[in-house]
Amino acid sequence: MPDYGHPLRFGSFITPTAASPQRPVELAVLSEKLGLDLATFQDHPYQPSFLDTWTLMSYAAARTERIQLSGNVLNLPLRQPAVLAKSVASLDLLSGGRVALGLGAGGFWDAIEAYGGTRLTPGESVDALAEALTIIRGVWDTADRSVLAVDGAHHRVRGAKRGPAPAHDVPIWLGALKPRMLRLIGRAGDGWLPSMAYLQPGDLARGMGVIDEAARDAGRDPAEIVRLLNVGPDTGADELVRLAVEDGVSTFIVVGDDEGGLRRFAALTGDVRERVAEARASSGVRERGRVRRTSALARRLPGIGYDDLPADLAERAVEPGDPAYARYTSSYLRGGAPGLVLRPRSVAEVRSAVAVARGHRELPLGVLSAGHGISGRSLNRGGLVIDVSALDSIEVLDPDTGRVRLGPGARWADVARVLAPHGLAISSGDYGGVGVGGLATAGGIGWFARSHGLTIDHVTAVEMVLADGRVVRADAEQETDLFWGMRGAGANFGIATSFEVTAARVGTIAFAQLAFDASDTAAFLERWGRELEAADRSVTGQVVLGARRDGARVAQAMLVVDSEDPDTVIARLQPIAEIAPLLEQQAVLTTYDQVMGLFSSDDPQRGRGEPHSHSGLADHLSPALAAEVADLLDAGTSYFFSIRAVGGAVADVASAATAYAGRNAAFSLSGFGTGPAFDAAWERLVPHLSGSYLSFETGTGPLWLERAFPPAHLARLRELKRRYDPTGLFRDNFFVDPTVDAVEGPAA
Structure with missing residues (x-):
């Protein structure tokens, strides 16, 4: 049989004994300390003397940092595939991508049936495993935006939502001996995980051949499938080298719960790696990293x-x-x-x-x-x-x-x-x-x-x-x-x-949400600007405006007051609350982490198109600027327009002190819109602006840099670019071109 060139890996096979519940965890921790690559656990849910393997794996994941974890192998007939998929993905995310899924089709049917499982024939158990693989991978496939529907004879889901996706491409290793299971591995598995104790002479080579043939028939490279093997604690280095070089096994998992045996096995790994590397070099076998599907x-x-x-x-x-x-x-x-x-x-x-x-x-x-x-x-x-x-x-x-x-x-x-x-x-x-x-x-x-x-x-x-x-x-x-x-x-x-x-x-702060009638938009913006600039600098906030509805426009304002005293908070918010008719109001004492938690999504995967936004800094919301913003909104060219308060402590820092130059601005404006009409409307704002904050800008090219950085700032940035990135490797986020000279001028 060929050497598939997979990297050698070594692991432990641990019994989840309930008599000493910390012992399996300690052995997993020891496996990591000894430099082993994975810790695996038996799974017999019906065994009263065993811990639940999935709970044990989760606990072991929290106690370790590097080692990969897997069942060896999980009992599928007592584990619902869609829920198992979610469990695997969850632990993989929590552990930083350290989970593999070892699965078995069943066995010990009397015990499985006693625990509520369904007795299956050998053929039915293979069919059930194939259906489970489809469901598990379907749950993980969040790129597919359709609902998941699998109508199997043994496992089915109807309109299930997908996700979460695991942190990494979780491999599915199947424990198997019979030809039909081996063919399933070739078609759909990521690894074969038999135990040496159950193999007869010639079984390993025959199994490899069946898997390889099934893989090729399915259009797969047989090297996509990792070959693992549970070995006894007395297996020597010579045998491990032979199994790797002659039979294509690359992952060896030592059976047993003896600490001394684990240490002896770990001590062999360096010698085995070295000898296999020498054999591969002499035979021209190139070690592969990860082998991807065709x-x-x-x-x-x-x-x-x-x-x-x-x-x-x-x-x-x-x-x-x-x-x-x-x-x-x-x-x-x-x-x-x-x-x-x-x-x-x-x-x-x-x-x-x-x-x-x-x-x-x-x-x-x-x-x-x-x-x-x-x-x-x-x-x-x-x-x-x-x-x-x-x-x-x-x-x-x-x-x-x-x-x-x-x-x-x-x-x-x-x-x-x-x-x-x-x-x-x-x-x-x-x-x-x-x-x-x-x-x-x-x-x-x-x-x-x-x-x-x-x-x-x-x-x-x-x-x-x-x-x-x-x-x-x-x-x-x-x-x-x-x-x-x-x-x-x-x-x-x-x-x-x-x-x-x-x-x-x-410490404690106040967070207020106010909804105003901003139908007279220009007047509202003027008053908003005047009151925010006059407010105590403990007050910071923003206002968001959009299209009119039934002729009226609502402005949604959010403000933070850095004070824990209710009377102080009310006094500092009152002038702002009076700038226009209030439609809704809410203010609470809270903490900063709670406010940040209000505006936070664990799923950033929302955007599919190309957002179109522009940004500007304004020293004041002057009557002329307020009128232009009102016209822009009334024309319907922007569906979301926000004005954030700056000034205060921002202006305490000199403009020349940082590359960010807009220290005199009291407000940061940003709008989302579509098409040339939005661009043209924005350009009418530009004469009233004093700069730009590029994080809210989707325009590209020199024009936007010149709006964000005064000439002296831009000249200095180009000189820095020439010193630190003269070839422009980092050029796809508001590229400061080192080959262009800026016109010198005073820093803003």
Whole structure:
């Protein structure tokens, strides 16, 4: 039989004994400490002396960090397939992609029937397993927007909703001996998991042949199917090497619950790996990483070196044919279809991803943290995406000073939740689902803008990977020019891998929601602007306007008051509440993390098209600007228009201190619209604006850069681009072209 070239892996096979319930968990933890790759557990639900295997796996996942977990094998007749699919996906998400699904068709039918299962013939049990595979994979296939319907003889779902998708492409390994089951593995399985103790001489080779033939008949590469084997604790290195080189087994799982046996088995693994590597080198067998299905390979795009990825990235890379690809076909607002997604988990892997990007310089390059950005450049079509969402750490370094370290993939709702017990908060936009990376490099206009400034005003250091692969730290003492540029135009200079930020002391706050009759829109906006500018700087908020209904227009306002005293809150909100007739009002005392949790979605996969939005900064809501906004809304060219308050603490920072320049603005305006009429209407606003906040802008090209950055800022950014990214590797998010000279002028 061939050596399929799969990487060697080693694991343990643990009995879920209830007599000493912590013992199986301790053996899983030991397996990880010994360097084994997976811990697997027997599953006999009808056995009174056994723990429930799925509960045990979940507990073991919480006690371990790296090792993969699987049933060996799960008893399908007592597990409903759709619910099992959801359980697997849930644990895979909770464990960071560490679950495999080992399944068995049944056996011990008297016990199964006693527990409420249905007795099946051998043929029926294979049919039932095939139906279950269809249902399980259907539940995981969130790319398919249809409801799931499978009308099987043994398992059925009728109009089921799909999801959640697992964190990774969960392999399904089947325990089997008979030809019909082996053929099912060849057609639809990801691995064969027999036990050596039940195999007769020649069974292993015959089984491999049956699987390979069935795979080829189904249009599959037999190497898509991993060959695993449960072996006894006395199996020596010579036998393991022979099984790998001659029979194609690549994953060896030692049976037994003896700690000494586990240690002896683990001690063999280094020698076995080395000898198999030597045998493969002499015979010309190339070690494969992950082997994708033929159907997935057919969806690869030309010009991308899929097979040349570094080993540290290849296992988790996502291609158009992979189950995990659905996550990257949409962000919060925008659709996408990248050719390759890299998912680094460490700074070293980010460096590797940047090297891949350098090797594909001709492709669009997106960097994704949470996928919310309105500007939408984190996804692309046909290009490369580097997803840093796994770098999601949130560390409170010093609760007394408020110093924290954040990974770019953390979401601001989670940051707020972790900081809340310490009485800390970071002003961080107004939507909790936003990722740290995008906001902390662009600006960060949030609920505390007037009281605490922008998010970037509290960033004290950024660690990042540059275009040439160097890892640098930029702060007030080192790489100071880069530190300046990262606070407002950071997407141009590299990939941030962590931020150090000083959080503010924040306790109980007030959150108010007001609905106004804004039918006289221009007058409403003038008064809104006047009262917000006059308000105590503890008050920050925004107002959202849309189309008229039955001739009337409603303005929805949301405000935060950084105070816990009800009388103070009422006094500071009262002048705002009086600017127009109130239709609805609500105000509550709450905490910042609860407010961020109100505006946070765990599912960013909403957008499918191309959003069209424009953004501007205004020093004041002047009568002329208010009239133009009213005309724009009345013309129906914008269906969603928001005005966020800035000023206050934002203006305390000098314009020249950061790449973000719009410090004199009291308001940030953004609108969504369609077609040339919206563009033309927006242009009538431009003479009344003093800048632009690019995070809310979908326009591209030099014009938008010039509106966001005054000449002196833009000249400095271009000089920084020449120093840190002269070839323009990072060019797909408001590209500062290093080859263009800006006209010098005073900083705004």
